[in-house]
Amino acid sequence: MDVPNREIIGRYLRHAKRFPHIWCPGCGNGIVLGCLLRAIDALGWNKDDVVLVSGIGCSSRAPVYVDFNTLHTAHGRALAFATGIQMVRPKLHVVVIMGDGDAVGIGGNHFIHACRRNIDMTAVVINNFIYGMTGGQQSPTTPQGALSSTSVYGTLDQPFDIAGLAASAGATFSARSTTYHVKELEKLLKAAFRHKGFSVVEAIAACPTTYGRRNRQGGAVDMMKWQKKVAVSAKRAAGMTPEELHGRIVTGVLVDRDAPEYTEEYDRIRRAAAEGKRVAFRSQPGDVTSTRAKEY
Amino acid sequence: MSAEGSREALLQGNEAVVEGAVAVGCSFYAGYPITPSTEVAEGLAARLPATGGTFLQMEDEIASIAACLGASLAGAKAMTATSGPGFSLMQELVGYAAIAEIPFVLVNVMRYGPSTGLPTSPSQGDVMQARWGTHGDHPIIVLTASSVREAFDMTVKSFNLAEKYRSPVILLLDEVVGHMREKVKLPAPEAVERLERIHPSTPPEWYAPYEETNTGVPPMAAFGDGYRFHVTGLVHDRMGFPTQKKSEIVQGTNRLYRKIERGFREICMTDGVGLEDARTVVVAYGSVARSAQQAVEEMRDQGKPVGLLRLRTLWPFPRAAFERILDGVDDILVCELNRGQVYREVLRVSRGRCEVHKHTRTDGEMITPAEIVRALRERI
Ligand SMILES: Cc1ncc(C[n+]2csc(CCOP(=O)(O)OP(=O)(O)O)c2C)c(N)n1
Ligand code: SF4
Numbered sequence: 118m119d120v121p122n123r124e125i126i127g128r129y130l131r132h133a134k135r136f137p138h139i140w141c142p143g144c145g146n147g148i149v150l151g152c153l154l155r156a157i158d159a160l161g162w163n164k165d166d167v168v169l170v171s172g173i174g175c176s177s178r179a180p181v182y183v184d185f186n187t188l189h190t191a192h193g194r195a196l197a198f199a200t201g202i203q204m205v206r207p208k209l210h211v212v213v214i215m216g217d218g219d220a221v222g223i224g225g226n227h228f229i230h231a232c233r234r235n236i237d238m239t240a241v242v243i244n245n246f247i248y249g250m251t252g253g254q255q256s257p258t259t260p261q262g263a264l265s266s267t268s269v270y271g272t273l274d275q276p277f278d279i280a281g282l283a284a285s286a287g288a289t290f291s292a293r294s295t296t297y298h299v300k301e302l303e304k305l306l307k308a309a310f311r312h313k314g315f316s317v318v319e320a321i322a323a324c325p326t327t328y329g330r331r332n333r334q335g336g337a338v339d340m341m342k343w344q345k346k347v348a349v350s351a352k353r354a355a356g357m358t359p360e361e362l363h364g365r366i367v368t369g370v371l372v373d374r375d376a377p378e379y380t381e382e383y384d385r386i387r388r389a390a391a392e393g394k395r396v397a398f399r400s401q402p403g404d405v406t407s408t409r410a411k412e413y
Numbered sequence: 414m415s416a417e418g419s420r421e422a423l424l425q426g427n428e429a430v431v432e433g434a435v436a437v438g439c440s441f442y443a444g445y446p447i448t449p450s451t452e453v454a455e456g457l458a459a460r461l462p463a464t465g466g467t468f469l470q471m472e473d474e475i476a477s478i479a480a481c482l483g484a485s486l487a488g489a490k491a492m493t494a495t496s497g498p499g500f501s502l503m504q505e506l507v508g509y510a511a512i513a514e515i516p517f518v519l520v521n522v523m524r525y526g527p528s529t530g531l532p533t534s535p536s537q538g539d540v541m542q543a544r545w546g547t548h549g550d551h552p553i554i555v556l557t558a559s560s561v562r563e564a565f566d567m568t569v570k571s572f573n574l575a576e577k578y579r580s581p582v583i584l585l586l587d588e589v590v591g592h593m594r595e596k597v598k599l600p601a602p603e604a605v606e607r608l609e610r611i612h613p614s615t616p617p618e619w620y621a622p623y624e625e626t627n628t629g630v631p632p633m634a635a636f637g638d639g640y641r642f643h644v645t646g647l648v649h650d651r652m653g654f655p656t657q658k659k660s661e662i663v664q665g666t667n668r669l670y671r672k673i674e675r676g677f678r679e680i681c682m683t684d685g686v687g688l689e690d691a692r693t694v695v696v697a698y699g700s701v702a703r704s705a706q707q708a709v710e711e712m713r714d715q716g717k718p719v720g721l722l723r724l725r726t727l728w729p730f731p732r733a734a735f736e737r738i739l740d741g742v743d744d745i746l747v748c749e750l751n752r753g754q755v756y757r758e759v760l761r762v763s764r765g766r767c768e769v770h771k772h773t774r775t776d777g778e779m780i781t782p783a784e785i786v787r788a789l790r791e792r793i
Contacts, residue, residue, distance in 0.1 A: 189645035197476035201483025390463035
């Protein structure tokens with residue numbers, strides 16, 4: 118018989134003093150944290166070897182509740198802090214939790230550069246389409262036309278596709294699921310944690326308080342039902358037209374490829390430098406890459 | 414110090430920073446190129462990987478300081494170097510390092526500002542930004558250097574103070590010191606003092622990362638050492654967990670100040686020329702102190718009772734050094750490459766006990782010894 122969920126989660130919470138947590142009833146953050154803990158438990162990681170890093174936001178409050186090495190940084194900067202940790206102690210398992218604003222708004226530059234470096238860590242981006250902590254302002258993922266306290270006539274800006282952005286910025290693993298699909302989310306997190314290199318998991322989550330209410334999406338349950346309705350697996354999506362995909366959220370693994378991992382590559386540089394040599398790379402200075410352009 | 418094992422080299426101030434960092438055991442650098450600090454990055458890009466350390470060029474200065482703080486939390490001695498525009502970008506996380514008590518060294522080779530300013534011209538315009546650049550009340554340690562050899566020594570000092578006090582330390586150089594070349598004798602590696610942060614001696618279950626201690630400095634574990642603790646920029650209790658309790662807020666903030674105040678004697682460094690009998694004292698720091706020293710020696714050779722008080726630490730402001738001279742002098746002349754940032758501090762600490770004047774330049778040029786002599790002659 119499976120170990121009950123309560124027991125698994127209970128192994129990782131900081132029971133003394135840290136509760137009640139700050140999240141609203143129906144918030145998706147707790148569901149993502151639950152998936153994350155079950156994934157870590159399934160991999161059997163030692164608590165001492167796990168570093169949970171976050172930025173600032175409702176989602177970024179997660180680390181304080183769990184019994185790992187935990188680091189609650191500044192808004193948008195979590196990945197850059199994590200980079201320093203992982204370079205110094207590459208054996209640690211570094212997991213970074215961020216909100217959508219944290220990851221691709223204020224922290225967008227760090228996000229794309231983390232993707233291109235391919236350091237072995239996982240970014241878990243909880244995308245609730247809104248700045249929750251500050252009370253519901255538009256975020257870089259707020260859908261066009263949606264209402265927020267700073268887009269009172271509808272959001273004009275085009276939203277980012279976080280998992281897609283990660284893929285095009287060079288992340289070697291990128292996946293997405295929702296808080297409705299807990300089993301899938303847990304599975305994707307496990308795969309991301311196992312992946313050697315930089316992995317991104319985007320978790321679509323509900324913020325009933327500042328997003329759902331204003332956009333007439335109903336309560337937390339209705340928002341979960343919406344997630345169920347709009348989700349479409351990457352496999353199915355592959356056979357769908359752009360028109361059919363409009364308004365849908367593609368879930369599953371978008372990218373999963375092997376590439377040299379940064380801290381290991383850096384070790385090669387250290388060894389060569391110690392001997393005063395240059396490092397041999399697979400690509401040469403002339404091998405620039407660019408997307409093929411259409412001819413006009 | 415024995416000369417054995419020491420070596421002579423013709424170095425730039427920025428290169429001396431590199432040598433100092435390597436000598437004191439810095440193993441992590443993250444930065445973003447900017448004139449006139451870039452030689453620090455270039456030097457460490459070559460040196461650190463060869464000694465098993467890490468050099469990273471990050472996407473910007475905010476990422477650079479963040480990576481340094483992460484590295485320090487993982488146990489490394491970390492530093493970054495920058496100049497005006499980059500220093501401005503780093504400010505939020507200087508405050509993070511102060512409240513989360515993360516040791517690290519930030520070298521700011523000052524250039525003329527604000528904004529892009531005069532990228533290759535010297536200035537000492539960041540004295541107040543180094544003190545108050547990040548938001549909120551916080552203590553900070555800011556050192557400076559006047560020569561290439563001193564750039565080496567102060568880099569070593571910066572790391573040692575950072576580790577000892579669990580505090581960010583800013584080393585404020587100016588473009589002249591950063592770029593000038595001097596022949597220097599560097600100490601043998603064994604002769605370089607290397608302080609390490611205090612590691613907890615308690616078992617992990619008793620570890621309180623922000624506990625009260627005699628010195629005010631709590632022991633610091635590294636991530637991955639088996640002490641699973643929480644670090645946050647929120648005001649926190651002794652366990653590192655966020656708090657809004659008045660008593661814990663006050664206790665935490667007071668300890669931050671107390672740990673630095675207890676170290677004043679060691680942290681606040683000055684030296685001088687002719688302070689025993691001077692009636693007029695020139696106050697200077699950085700490259701300007703070199704011109705000031707020449708001017709003062711010239712005047713003393715002519716029998717004039719002038720002296721030099723050279724500031725090696727800018728913050729905490731070395732008030733005690735002023736207390737020692739204030740009753741015996743008629744005038745103080747503060748010379749600096751800004752519109753009077755240290756001058757205002759000297760006015761504050763002198764509280765009317767003597768006249769305080771300034772000689773400043775903000776045209777992108779150095780202050781020469783001749784100018785200082787002229788300024789002194791106007792008074793004596
Ligand atoms: C430099 C900085 N700018 C602004 C803020 C204010 N702030 C705190 S959280 C936040 C947005 C959080 O939104 P998101 O990252 O999407 O996370 P959520 O709260 O929705 O989980 C903002 C703007 C801050 N703390 N720091
Ligand atoms: S405001 Fe939104 S994101 Fe924040 S805790 Fe409440 S429901 Fe969650």
